[in-house]
Amino acid sequence: MTLRIRGRGIVPGRAEGEALVSHETISGWGGIDPATGTVIERRHELHGVCFTGKVLVFPGAKGSSGWAGFFQSTRLLGTAPLAMVFTTLSTKSALGAVVTRVPAISDLDADPVELIRTGDRVVVDADAGIVTVTPTPPPS
Amino acid sequence: MELADDEKAMLDGAEGPAVAAAMDLLVRYGEALGAERLCETRNVAGTMTQPSPVKARLVREGGWNKAFSVINLDSDDEFELPHMRVPTCQLQQGFGEDSVGIAPYPRSMVELQSGAEAFYGERGVNILATCTPYQVGNLPARDEHCAWMESSAVVYCNSVLGARTNCEGTASTGAASLTGKIPYWGNHLPENRYGTHLVEAAVPVAGFLDWGMFGYFVGEVVQENRPVVTGELRQPDQTDLKHFGASTASSGGVEIYHIPGITPEAPTLDAAFGGRAAPEAIGYGSRERRAVYETLNNQGESTGVDFVLLGCPHASLDQIARAARALDGRKLNAGTELWLMTPRALRSVADRNGYTEIIRRAGGRVLTDSCPAMSKSAPEGTRVFATDSAKQAHYLPAILGIEAWFGTLEECVDAAVTGTWRGELR
The missing domain is CATH 3.30.499.10 (Aconitase, domain 3)
Known part of the structure; x- marks a missing residue:
């Protein structure tokens, strides 16, 4: 059974891949290592986890104004996520998605962090503003 | 997003390719925010000179022109950087010459940064090289639209000076420096500047240590919201407010706060909430003060x-x-x-x-x-x-x-x- 969440495209484009869900907000500076595409904040639920090539689902951005610059670096170093889906839009997350240049959706009609689980198959259609989620393992 | 005639002209290349790339980034960013338009700014505080491994590579490949194009304009093309269109300053950066022999920091980075200072200085970037531009010559006027980075400077700019800035990033400030524009969104709109939370100190808040601890508590409880703080507050000075704001932006993501009777947009408690009724107060007493001290x-x-x-x-x-x-x-x-x-x-x-x-x-x-x-x-x-x-x-x-x-x-x-x-x- 698939689930559809409607939102607003932040960066246009379409991508399909596996979800990586963070229930905690993510820091750029001091929070991620662009060289390896991993979360490095100690005590973060995703500490040591790599987001490269994943649909990164998270509540929003926190911390330093260097947020977007750090995610831009993931693009320049080839470690960027495949797409972004986030609950709360701010200047950090909006600019971050823009300079990472991956399909991104926010302003959703339901909280993606609550509905999507790590490992779910997700289609991010930012042109239409729709996130389609197929839970994994699929119901038999 | 609606573009004014001068903005359309910039986007179409009338002011050269670097300005066109800057406007392209502002359009992508403004659309992402859902902004209806851009506004004019004549006060940009960003970061260009600070070395990083990615920048070192870009500078090797194509000099600082390439580094600016890729990082500060988010472009794939490489442009000759024109003179800053509006007053722009460099915030804090890496360690400089005075740290050599003291801080264990690569000499190559110090040299890279010296080269950057010369390059950007010539193009009109004021090398203030501090997280506190407001202490050394960049003091925006009340209600002035700014494009600043650095969370502690942003919260000071909005709250203590009554100027208006969002928490901008490297690329948006880079684009603003060449266009004199920034999305009219968030803290630029008067209705988004009123308080959302009330925090009342039941213990005296006096001096640098206590203003910092109180700020840390406030940030933790309101997160990204807009606190109004009242209670047993002793007269703060500029240094106390510098610490208070930086703390609210560390434990939380506060970009604007009000202290009725002290900060410019809050002559009264009523004004701080824009005439709406104040919400129920969150208390800060000796137990909370002790808890902040113990956390730190x-x-x-x-x-x-x-x-x-x-x-x-x-x-x-x-x-x-x-x-x-x-x-x-x-x-x-x-x-x-x-x-x-x-x-x-x-x-x-x-x-x-x-x-x-x-x-x-x-x-x-x-x-x-x-x-x-x-x-x-x-x-x-x-x-x-x-x-x-x-x-x-x-x-x-x-x-x-x-x-x-x-x-x-x-x-x-x-x-x-x-x-x-x-x-x-x-």
Whole structure:
């Protein structure tokens, strides 16, 4: 059974891949290592986890104004996520998605962090503003 | 997003390809925010000169023109950087020449940054090189639209100065510097500046330490919201408010706060909430104060201190003078170093006043441009550090993997002189 969440495209484009869900907000500076595409904040639920090539689902951005610059670096170093889906839009997350240049959706009609689980198959259609989620393992 | 005629012309290349790329980024960013239009700004504070491994590679490939195009304009093309269109300054950066032989920081990065200062200086970027541009010549007027980065400067700009900025990033400030435009969104709109939460201090908040601890509490409880703070508040000075705001932006993401009767947009409690009824107050009493102190001090076990850091955000002249008085005629413990960070412009006044020499005679250092957190650099072998800054105590243990103590300037100086942390909450 698939689930559809409607939102607003932040960066246009379409991508399909596996979800990586963070229930905690993510820091750029001091929070991620662009060289390896991993979360490095100690005590973060995703500490040591790599987001490269994943649909990164998270509540929003926190911390330093260097947020977007750090995610831009993931693009320049080839470690960027495949797409972004986030609950709360701010200047950090909006600019971050823009300079990472991956399909991104926010302003959703339901909280993606609550509905999507790590490992779910997700289609991010930012042109239409729709996130389609197929839970994994699929119901038999 | 609606573009004005001059903005359309910039996008179409009338002002050259670099300005067109800048406008393209602002359009992508403005659309992402859902902004209806851009607004004019003549005050940009961003970052261009600070070295990083990615920048070093780009500079090798195509000089600072390429680094600016790729990082500050988010472009795949490479442009000749024109002169800044509007007044623009460089915020804090990496360690500079004055740190050589003191901070363990690559010489190659110091040289890369010197090259950047020359390049950007020639194109009109004012190299203030501080997280506190408002202390050294960049003091926006009330209601002025700004495009600033650096969370502690953003919250000061909005709250204490009553100017208007969002928490911008490297690319949006780069684009603003060449266009004089920024999305009219968030804190630029008057209706988004009123308070959302009320925090009332039941214990006296007086002096640098207590304003910092109160800020840390406020940030933690309101997160990204807009606090109005009242209660037993003693008259703060500029240095207290610098610490208060930086703390709210460390434990939370506060970009604007109001103190009725003190900050410019809140002559009264009523005005702070835009005429709406104030929400129920969140209390800050002695229990909460004690809890903040313990949070900031639960990152240390060893009372042997090998590094003391003062000046986060960059020290005011008053803080330098106080450090000099506390250190006058004393000598640092053999195994302990003390660094005080300040903008270079204030360092020159400190030199002139003799403060730098008093601190140097005691064995301490007055350094500029950066800080241990920005440059990821503390004295070789540091395991335990002490600071009077809630922000540095919040960030540095995670960044460098060291223990931390937080207390007053005088307690920090005592730790530097004795090598032992003896601070306590009074």
